[in-house]
Amino acid sequence: MKRFFRLMILTGLVLATVAGVSAQPSSRLLTDATGIDDRSFNQAAWKGILDFYGDSWTKMSKRGKFYDVLTAQTQDMYIPNLMQASDEQYDLVIVTGFTWSDALIEVAPKYPKQKYLIVDVDWVGQPNVMEAVYAEHEGSYLVGVAAALKAVEDKVANPKFGFIGGIPSPTITKFEVGFIQGVRSILPKAEFVDYYANDWGKPELAKAQAKNWYDSGVYAIFSAAGGTGNGTIAQAKEYRVQGKNVWAIGVDSDQYQDGIYSGTKSAVLTSMLKRVETSTLVALKAVQAGSFSGGVVTFDTKNEGVGFSTTNPELSKAIVNKVEAVKKDIIAGKVTIAPTYAEAKAKGLVPSNLQASDN
């Protein structure tokens, strides 16, 4: 019976589209083995889908009728899963992350009428693929400015700053060099340390490194390392409880909640926001409006694709105002930020002994 209804709805959809009435398009999210509850990328993409259909995590009433998710257990299932979704004729098929790019490059030309969205990739180059990329260096610049201003406000002598990355890649490099340029715009002589865990899911590595750094006088650590970064927050929490003035900086979503140690006090000073949900939302709206087209779409500070969070009350109003001013300067083009290590190094904006990678 349920299937009958579903068929009815689908038929209705087709008819509605033919008649030119704007109905809700159907969509499918394809994920890697971690699924939609990875507290990161997939989860954010899923949130965008839920927002579009007016559902929420606790109420997914349209799941299975308009949208659903399909998890691939192994990498060799990426291509079959993409082809299956295309066979089943969803209005939009969504994948996240560069690990999907090879599979999509192979499948997209075989289904020229199928629409795809890939997040964080800009080299697929197919007319039916929308590619969403983020200006991570802009958001990271903003949290760098915020952390440096906080150090100035707290009158910390010679504050040092740290960066912890997951697996080195050009994307993670954007976080690192953006952050450093942000800090240096306020404190031109600030010292930096960086570390790559080579893993997205090993918080113990980040925690050990963070302890080491905080002990040696590092004031704030920015982690762009998925689950690994939770180790930094855990260590910052421990030290703040003991009364040390150190901070962790969150990434992707607002991690203020993860850093709370008593009342409203959180060890996460601010978070660099990368709103992956914006791209799924924008793509779905484009499909609905019939204005979907392939090509690269950049999400930056201008269209609120990236930003910084202001939830922590210890990030003073004065600092927030100053960072907002910087943000306006970035939008206006008055501040430009080098997105690659090579460029930043050539301009002398970052130290030359970083472990960042441009390929």
Added chain:
Amino acid sequence: MNQRSLNKNLLDRLLSSDKAISISVVLLGFLCGTLLVVAVGRNPWGMYSAMLQTLTGLDLTRGTWNVRYVGEWLNASLPLILCGLSMAFAARTGLFNIGAEGQYIVGLTAAQFVALFGPQISVLHWLLALLAAAIAGGFWGGVVGWLKAKFSVSEVVATIMLNYVAFFASRWLTMLIPGTNTYRTPSFPATARLSDPLINQLTNGSRLNLGLFVVIISCLVFWFIIEKTKLGFELRATGLNKDAARYAGINITKGITSSMIIAGAFAGLAGAVVALGSFSYGRVLGGNDNYGFNGIAVALVGNSTAGGTMIAGLLFGMLASAQPLMQSRQIPKEVTWIISGLVVIFISLRAAFRIVLDKRAKKRAAELKERSDE
């Protein structure tokens, strides 16, 4: 003979046949899976129509037919069968090869290297890659066999450790290749790939490839070595009773080492089939593919025979490739793991069936005795 004793005989016969037990535990696994789907409030028909689509390509939900799904099913089964053969071969010699995953990884890595740096001559190129994978896998398994035979090092511990060594060594070595990032190497030349235009056309563009023949030949080789050669006889004798085999003049050291070499070679081939069949570039592994571990279950269900392992591999391959189709029908993806997990648990209960069987036999003997006493 009355009806009751006839039933008894049928049950006894069922319990004493390994094949019958395998089939019945699989059915039992499916039954539990079905009940589970009902329990979470989904329609179990979705599960079966997904399996039907995997096996036949027929999508009853949409009324379409696409043979590609059959090709993908067979393709998913290939590494499972090969890793199953690896586990099964060692098991026949009384060894527990939990290292098929590591042997798979070294095979995959060797194949990727030959694919990128080998001579680009058609046929010869992928043949060399397969050979390199078999040798690498055989070496990885052989080391364990030798340690076991020479120094009585537990093969379980040694293989588990070597799985980690293989994984990280593969990552490190692959990243040394020029043009490799943290995820992939440059693309393979076409001559290294196992894909075949005819198979591709027949299966409507699935990734099924020449690995199919590698698997068929491997099954035949397995059967031939175990059943038809002196080596196979010696290995089986060693597996059944090591001490008796030694007294019979069989060289156990040599036997254990060669058994692990052959087992490793099968797993190594599985790595090559996945690397050259399903991918067009070398991978820097981010996690285990788990074919080696799943091979353990395949061999258990297949009773460690060539034919049984092949059928069991096709079954597990079917579950793996039906999983996305089930998700598409809103059946939780975990159901397939629960089914395969239950099948393995039930298979391990074979020992329990034996106890039941023994008890029944004793009881009947007592009954017969009573009757003859009357």
